[in-house]
Amino acid sequence: MALAAPLLRLRLLPLAAFVAVVSLTAAPRRAEAWGKQGHIIVCKIAEKYLSEKAAAAVEELLPESAGGELSTVCPWADEVRFHYYWSRPLHYANTPQVCNFKYSRDCHNSRHQQGMCVVGAINNYTDQLYSYGDSKSSYNLTESLMFLAHFVGDVHQPLHVGFEEDEGGNTIKVHWYRRKENLHHVWDNSIIETAMKDFYNRSLDTMVEALKMNLTDGWSEDISHWENCGNKKETCANDYAIESIHLSCNYAYKDVEQDITLGDDYFYSRYPIVEKRLAQAGIRLALILNWIFGEDKPDGNVIPLQVQ
Ligand SMILES: [Zn+2]
Numbered sequence: 001m002a003l004a005a006p007l008l009r010l011r012l013l014p015l016a017a018f019v020a021v022v023s024l025t026a027a028p029r030r031a032e033a034w035g036k037q038g039h040i041i042v043c044k045i046a047e048k049y050l051s052e053k054a055a056a057a058v059e060e061l062l063p064e065s066a067g068g069e070l071s072t073v074c075p076w077a078d079e080v081r082f083h084y085y086w087s088r089p090l091h092y093a094n095t096p097q098v099c100n101f102k103y104s105r106d107c108h109n110s111r112h113q114q115g116m117c118v119v120g121a122i123n124n125y126t127d128q129l130y131s132y133g134d135s136k137s138s139y140n141l142t143e144s145l146m147f148l149a150h151f152v153g154d155v156h157q158p159l160h161v162g163f164e165e166d167e168g169g170n171t172i173k174v175h176w177y178r179r180k181e182n183l184h185h186v187w188d189n190s191i192i193e194t195a196m197k198d199f200y201n202r203s204l205d206t207m208v209e210a211l212k213m214n215l216t217d218g219w220s221e222d223i224s225h226w227e228n229c230g231n232k233k234e235t236c237a238n239d240y241a242i243e244s245i246h247l248s249c250n251y252a253y254k255d256v257e258q259d260i261t262l263g264d265d266y267f268y269s270r271y272p273i274v275e276k277r278l279a280q281a282g283i284r285l286a287l288i289l290n291w292i293f294g295e296d297k298p299d300g301n302v303i304p305l306q307v308q
Pocket of ligand 1: 034077078091150154
């Protein structure tokens, strides 16, 4: 089974021990996610592409408060980041000011514990979820699912794999049209909000429908590429991080300097990237969940999604 490759040591620790080991970790202050809307969009797309088995398992694992909808719990990991302080570095990865991502160099927390970044987290929670159905599983699989759904979103936000020096754009102050923001927040929230206002009548559901239409139309030929990865460790998360740092360099950071005003030129050239990353994250989250909860676990091959 491809995803049951050798585990990181931290992945074998029960959650309580994991908390104890890393709870003293000091992390710099930074934003941690696509905004709430980004995560909801990712999960609404994923829900549409879940297999029957995966949808049933997800429904069983969701807390009652979710009302049977995965998308309602996808922002959860941000809400618990002060409570689960150890989880803060799991929302991102930083590189030493270079436009490539290397797991061995870049996936650690500030105490240099390996695997403590968004890629390690995706591999970790994927692996935990493989124990679904095993009565001896000691994991809280409801939390594993909520973390996984969130972090697959995060790894697709380009600046969640950004430069250490500017904390993924958090320390780069910009004006988004007339409003003071930082570059990270522009990519987490502002581009999505402006697109919703300008194109989708401020409706998240309308935006999700538009992205779904693009998946069956404009992007349909790309989807088979989104499903594959050339650099697989335990999941394809390593490749998603590589894509993100490339997009950070080629789009997010490009031509941006402190105190710059970003307006129409930046918005119109970057929002297609944001929309595509949201859709990719949704498709790939569905793929991972179908894989985990499917009957026949593929041996290194990806079961193609049925895109109608
Ligand atoms: Zn996050």
